[in-house]
Amino acid sequence: xxxxxxxxxxxxxxxxxxxxxxxxxxxxxxxxxxxxxxxxxxxxxxxxxxxxxxxxxxxxxxxxxxxxxxxxxxxxxxxxxxxxxxxxxxxxxxxxxxxxxxxxxxxxxxxxxxxxxxxxxxxxxxxxxxxxxxxxxxxxxxxxxxxxxxxxxxxxxxxxxxxxxxxxxxxxxxxxxxxxxxxxxxxxxxxxxxxxxxxxxxxxxxxxxxxxxxxxxxxxxxxxxxxxxxxxxxxxxxxxxxxxxxxxxxxxxxxxxxxxxxxxxxxxxxxxxxxxxxxxxxxxxxxxxxxxxxxxxxxxxxxxxxxxxxxxxxxxxxxxxxxxxxxxxxxxxxxxxxxxxxxxxxxxxxxxxxxxxxxxxxxxxxxxxxxxxxxxxxxxxxxxxxxxxxxxxxxxxxxxxxxxxxxxxxxxxxxxxxxxxxxxxxxxxxxxxxxxxxxxxxxxxxxxxxxxxxxxxxxxxxxxxxxxxxxxxxxxxxx
Amino acid sequence: xxxxxxxxxxxxxxxxxxxxxxxxxxxxxxxxxxxxxxxxxxxxxxxxxxxxxxxxxxxxxxxxxxxxxxxxxxxxxxxxxxxxxxxxxxxxxxxxxxxxxxxxxxxxxxxxxxxxxxxxxxxxxxxxxxxxxxxxxxxxxxxxxxxxxxxxxxxxxxxxxxxxxxxxxxxxxxxxxxxxxxxxxxxxxxxxxxxxxxxxxxxxxxxxxxxxxxxxxxxxxxxxxxxxxxxxxxxxxxxxxxxxxxxxxxxxxxxxxxxxxxxxxxxxxxxxxxxxxxxxxxxxxxxxxxxxxxxxxxxxxxxxxxxxxxxxxxxxxxxxxxxxxxxxxxxxxxxxxxxxxxxxxxxxxxxxxxxxxxxxxxxxxxxxxxxxxxxxxxxxxxxxxxxxxxxxxxxxxxxxxxxxxxxxxxxxxxx
Numbered sequence: 001x002x003x004x005x006x007x008x009x010x011x012x013x014x015x016x017x018x019x020x021x022x023x024x025x026x027x028x029x030x031x032x033x034x035x036x037x038x039x040x041x042x043x044x045x046x047x048x049x050x051x052x053x054x055x056x057x058x059x060x061x062x063x064x065x066x067x068x069x070x071x072x073x074x075x076x077x078x079x080x081x082x083x084x085x086x087x088x089x090x091x092x093x094x095x096x097x098x099x100x101x102x103x104x105x106x107x108x109x110x111x112x113x114x115x116x117x118x119x120x121x122x123x124x125x126x127x128x129x130x131x132x133x134x135x136x137x138x139x140x141x142x143x144x145x146x147x148x149x150x151x152x153x154x155x156x157x158x159x160x161x162x163x164x165x166x167x168x169x170x171x172x173x174x175x176x177x178x179x180x181x182x183x184x185x186x187x188x189x190x191x192x193x194x195x196x197x198x199x200x201x202x203x204x205x206x207x208x209x210x211x212x213x214x215x216x217x218x219x220x221x222x223x224x225x226x227x228x229x230x231x232x233x234x235x236x237x238x239x240x241x242x243x244x245x246x247x248x249x250x251x252x253x254x255x256x257x258x259x260x261x262x263x264x265x266x267x268x269x270x271x272x273x274x275x276x277x278x279x280x281x282x283x284x285x286x287x288x289x290x291x292x293x294x295x296x297x298x299x300x301x302x303x304x305x306x307x308x309x310x311x312x313x314x315x316x317x318x319x320x321x322x323x324x325x326x327x328x329x330x331x332x333x334x335x336x337x338x339x340x341x342x343x344x345x346x347x348x349x350x351x352x353x354x355x356x357x358x359x360x361x362x363x364x365x366x367x368x369x370x371x372x373x374x375x376x377x378x379x380x381x382x383x384x385x386x387x388x389x390x391x392x393x394x395x396x397x398x399x400x401x402x403x404x405x406x407x408x409x410x411x412x413x414x415x416x417x418x419x420x421x422x423x424x425x426x427x428x429x430x431x432x433x434x435x436x437x438x439x440x441x442x443x444x445x446x447x448x449x450x451x452x453x454x455x456x457x458x459x460x461x462x463x464x465x466x467x468x469x470x471x472x473x474x475x476x477x478x479x
Numbered sequence: 480x481x482x483x484x485x486x487x488x489x490x491x492x493x494x495x496x497x498x499x500x501x502x503x504x505x506x507x508x509x510x511x512x513x514x515x516x517x518x519x520x521x522x523x524x525x526x527x528x529x530x531x532x533x534x535x536x537x538x539x540x541x542x543x544x545x546x547x548x549x550x551x552x553x554x555x556x557x558x559x560x561x562x563x564x565x566x567x568x569x570x571x572x573x574x575x576x577x578x579x580x581x582x583x584x585x586x587x588x589x590x591x592x593x594x595x596x597x598x599x600x601x602x603x604x605x606x607x608x609x610x611x612x613x614x615x616x617x618x619x620x621x622x623x624x625x626x627x628x629x630x631x632x633x634x635x636x637x638x639x640x641x642x643x644x645x646x647x648x649x650x651x652x653x654x655x656x657x658x659x660x661x662x663x664x665x666x667x668x669x670x671x672x673x674x675x676x677x678x679x680x681x682x683x684x685x686x687x688x689x690x691x692x693x694x695x696x697x698x699x700x701x702x703x704x705x706x707x708x709x710x711x712x713x714x715x716x717x718x719x720x721x722x723x724x725x726x727x728x729x730x731x732x733x734x735x736x737x738x739x740x741x742x743x744x745x746x747x748x749x750x751x752x753x754x755x756x757x758x759x760x761x762x763x764x765x766x767x768x769x770x771x772x773x774x775x776x777x778x779x780x781x782x783x784x785x786x787x788x789x790x791x792x793x794x795x796x797x798x799x800x801x802x803x804x805x806x807x808x809x810x811x812x813x814x815x816x817x818x819x820x821x822x823x824x825x826x827x828x829x830x831x832x833x834x835x836x837x838x839x840x841x842x843x844x845x846x847x848x849x850x851x852x853x854x855x856x857x858x859x860x861x862x863x864x865x866x867x868x869x870x871x872x873x874x875x876x877x878x879x880x881x882x883x884x885x886x887x888x889x890x891x892x893x894x
Contacts, residue, residue: 025829025858026765026806027691028783029745071881074597193690194744244596307593307600308615310552425600425615459828464596471690472830476785 027459027474033200036223039344040205042178045165046155047119051376054393055224057152058468059202062184064155064167067095067113067134068146072463074397076146080108080156080168081134090141095134095149100191102158103172110134116156140421147398148420151405170195170471180204196474221475222460223452226347227293230450239453243466244304245295245446246394249351251276251339252410253387253440254380268337268386271328272364273439276337278321279362280355282314286445289350293450297443299432300406304464306399308429312436314443321362329363336365340385343370351444352389377411391447394465399428402465410441524559527618528566531601536574538605538612539586544577546584553594560592594620632815632890634822634837634852636873639885640667640674646874647694647707648860649885655716658885659696659705661688666716680721684710691746691829695730695862706730709743729753733810733863737769737778747783752794759794766861768810770819770868777840779821781806787823789840799843805833807861809871815892816848817841822871822888824858825851830878833858837890849890856884 037059039052046064050056067081078084082098100108110128117126125137136145148154158166170192171184181203186195206223217223217238225233230240255267282296295302298314328334339355341348352368359366373379374388395405400419407413412435422428435441449466456476461469539545547567551560567590571578581587587606594600595617603614639651640658650657656667656674663681667674680703688708695706703721705712711728714721729738730748738754741747748767752759764780771777778790787804788797805824812819820837827833833856837849856875864872864887871888 025824025827025833026746026781026783027829028747072878073881075881189687191687193687193692196690303593304596307595307598307617308602310591310593311602311604311613425617426613429613429615459830461830 027196027472029194029196029198029474031197031475031477033197033222033457033473033475034220035200035202036206036220037202037204038206038224038226040179041182044173044176044182045159046152046157049376049378051373051379053152053375054466055204059182059184060152060155060167061169061468062171062200062470063169063173064152064157065100065169066150066152066154066156067097068150070147070150070397070463070467072461072469074147076144076150079150080113081149084146086145090143090145091138093136093138093142093145094129095136097132097134098191099132100168101189102166102168103187104158104166106158108156108168112158113156116158117154120153140418141423142420143423144398144400144420147396147401148404151395151401171200174199192471196472217452218454221454221457225450225452226345227291227448227450228347228350230293230452231291233452239455241451241453241460241462242293243449243462244464245293245302245448246305246465247447247449248297248300248302248390248392248394248406249294249348249444249447250297250300250390250392250410251355251387251442251444252390253442254383254385256440257438265386267440269328269332269334270438271324272334272337273442275321275324275328275362276355276359276364276366277439277442278317278324279358279364280442280444281316281358282444283316285351285354289354290347290445290447294445294447297446300435300441300443301399301402301428301432302394302446305394305397305402306425306428308425311429312432316358318362321364325363334364336367337387338385339366339368339387339389340371340374340383341368341389342374342391343372345391347447348389348391355389355444377409380411389444397463397465399425403428403431407435410435412441524563524618524621525566527601527616528563529570531603531614531616532567532570532574534614534616535588535603535605536571536576538603538614539588539607541574541576542585542607544579544584545571545586545588546579546581547571547588547590548581549590549592551592553592553599555592555594555599563592632813632820632837632849632892634835634849635889635891636835636852636854637887637889639887641882641884643882645692645859645876646883646885647692648696648862648874649872650696650698651872651887652698657696657698657703657716659694659707661692661694661707664696664703664705664712664714664721666719678719680714680719682707682710682712682721683723685725689744689746691859693741693746693860697731706741708741708745732767733769734865734868737767739764739767750780756794761788761790761794765806766808768808768821768863770810770812772817772819772840779808779810779840781808785826789843789845791843799845801845805858807833807858809861809863809888810868811837811863811871811888811890812868813890813892815890820848820890821845822861822890824861827857829857829859832856832878833875835861835873835888852888855879859883861888 037055039055041056044060046060065080068076069079071077081095084095086093109131110133113134114126114128127135129135170187170190172187174185175183184200186198188194233240253268253273255265257267286294286296298312299309303309339352341352356366356368374383392406392409394402396402400422403419419428419431453460458474459472549564589604591602593602598620599618601616605612645661646658648659654669658665663679665679666677668677697704701715701717703714710723711726712721712723729740731738739748740751742749747763747765750761750763761780763783767780769778775791781787787801789799791798803826805826807824809822810819811822817839820839822835823838825834833854834851836847836851838845839848854875856877858875860874862872864870873886876883
């Protein structure tokens with residue numbers, strides 16, 4: 001535990017990951033940034049049902065803007081909103097928009113914000129007080145609404161009848177081939193000033209192995225890499241930047257105990273779920289399979305973000321697991337647990353197989369298999385598995401917003417657990433405790449994101465949770 | 480074993496081996512009130528400790544007896560931990576609660592000094608019979624000042640002003656502080672050594688500023704001249720007025736010897752010079768300096784290609800190239816050594832803390848004459864200033880806080 005903490009502390013000294021190249025400190029204009037993303041993206045709309053929302057949001061964040069943005073210290077700053085205010089009860093908020101334009105030249109109005117958020121199910125009353133003022137009224141106090149509105153899903157998007165979408169951000173869409181690549185060009189009229197690079201090319205669904213074999217990496221500026229691919233790059237003196245251990249690897253049992261889930265399927269016995277949790281050797285998964293680029297997860301949010309995750313017990317307890325399994329087997333037939341993992345994520349496969357090995361020690365049979373569509377919520381509903389192994393990104397540096405988003409991703413934000421209305425860390429802890437107490441959700445590890453960066457990239461900033469901040473990015477070879 | 484009823488004891492045990500120092504510090508040998516008064520001066524954390532205790536007592540219902548144990552799973556320094564522990568004990572005692580062994584206590588309190596990425600998180604589990612409550616308190620970590628190393632000459636930094644919003648340049652004399660921001664010029668007056676805001680003058684301009692916006696402000700008595708990309712402002716502090724217009728007038732680069740044209744939509748000078756060097760041109764540059772060394776006029780430009788170029792006698796071709804400098808420099812006339820020094824930023828990216836080092840040009844070589852002055856932020860502006868170019872004005876932004884700081888730099892002879 002202490003070693004894990006010390007590693008965390010050591011990692012915590014690097015809040016911003018970037019690469020220093022040649023001598024220069026002031027950014028230069030021009031050039032093309034070429035980025036390789038591991039996952040496939042089929043729609044750039046921040047509200048689309050994508051399998052891989054992190055990749056989608058990374059691209060969409062360059063095209064679309066939210067009212068607010070989070071800095072590397074977790075503080076909200078103005079973006080499309082120039083300012084905001086709230087009543088003392090934190091239930092009535094007003095956001096004043098700056099003078100900004102969509103990429104088609106039309107002005108951004110409060111009505112555009114209202115229309116853009118119409119499909120988001122928040123329970124808030126959102127209205128346009130005037131052309132530049134957006135009002136948000138919430139049924140209960142929301143203490144961190146500006147932080148919440150920095151989430152990608154609250155980006156202001158103009159959705160045209162011809163299914164095209166238009167943003168206000170620093171880059172415009174120039175060429176878009178869904179699932180393959182997108183080329184963005186600098187928005188010369190951006191309210192925050194024209195970006196330093198002339199363009200950004202994003203190549204999707206790439207295989208790092210193929211790029212390494214083809215020795216093509218030098219052509220690119222940055223590439224997402226798996227933790228299993230990072231070490232060879234580092235040994236070859238390449239620059240690899242890591243986020244803090246942020247992504248949550250978690251087992252979610254699909255059928256709730258209430259029986260309200262998919263008809264015809266029974267929930268896995270709670271004692272078996274608990275036995276599985278006790279059987280997992282999280283330290284071995286973090287240290288060996290995830291090559292020390294992860295820490296064991298006992299809660300939903302990482303210790304480095306909350307400071308309270310240590311309160312959740314999570315040590316392996318094989319004897320207790322065997323007891324629980326025997327107790328369940330004496331009362332009911334214990335069928336094997338089918339555990340689906342993301343077919344496209346080799347790390348998830350390794351972790352799922354290790355979970356199966358650990359569970360067998362406790363007498364619990366887990367059958368892992370890869371599926372193509374388990375991360376997007378609508379597709380997950382149709383999965384045949386008893387449980388899924390999910391990789392959930394840490395979407396915010398504000399714990400209440402992060403917990404709310406995580407519960408959304410787990411489809412557990414049912415109105416009973418309301419992190420946004422929780423003013424104190426004790427309240428967030430209690431919400432996590434209630435979420436975890438019946439072992440329908442079993443945290444496994446908090447995993448770092450890894451990014452290869454070329455020497456030509458300057459000011460490539462990465463927030464502690466892995467979110468990219470590219471507003472100061474520039475590349476060598478520019479004018 | 481899940482925290483259904485907050486059973487923390489097993490986990491505290493689990494944390495012990497090789498991990499955290501669990502201190503069952505019970506009343507024996509705990510410092511008294513006088514010692515505590517000394518501690519109070521040492522640590523700004525003591526008010527937090529008192530507040531923490533009040534929340535604990537509130538959760539416990541102020542019992543007659545209490546036991547307290549500690550563990551530290553953070554980077555909380557041991558000496559500070561001891562001070563805080565003693566403060567907690569004192570505060571509990573001062574509240575009329577008797578501290579006793581756990582078996583004799585009505586309430587058992589287990590305090591963990593934890594942390595998140597930004598601050599300490601103190602967590603108390605208050606156990607009373609079968610009920611258990613949690614109390615958490617976030618406590619800011621103390622800041623550590625950046626240190627500078629021993630120099631031959633010494634670059635001295637003097638703090639001028641700090642604010643959340645961006646600053647581009649500033650002017651300062653005994654009576655007033657004038658700060659150039661992207662959207663306004665803010666004027667402050669000196670009242671008993673403190674800068675008090677007087678008024679602001681709005682800067683109007685067409686379109687958006689470039690990223691990495693830059694600007695230069697010059698004062699002549701009450702007359703203001705401000706240069707921003709594609710814009711020039713003229714005005715006065717008395718009576719307050721400011722008139723900004725689109726303009727491609729050259730900017731004054733130093734205190735009078737050099738002026739140059741600035742790209743209206745970028746962050747660099749185009750390389751076309753004006754004033755005394757009118758007609759001359761060099762490659763586009765970020766910053767420049769010129770000075771007289773004996774009978775030789777010298778120029779230095781930090782090019783947008785990452786190279787600094789030294790010109791001697793004329794601007795026909797560079798006499799030397801320096802590849803390891805940052806893009807900010809300013810010439811300062813200190814009278815030390817050769818008389819002039821160049822203050823040069825480090826080749827770090829503009830979102831990292833920077834450093835400034837004094838250099839002298841000897842022939843075609845650049846010799847460091849000071850140790851680098853480590854700064855807590857990235858340098859955004861560095862301009863030669865003062866009546867005799869005896870200092871430089873700088874602006875930096877802290878990556879830790881995001882705040883902007885205006886400062887002056889001088890070069891002192893010797894250490």
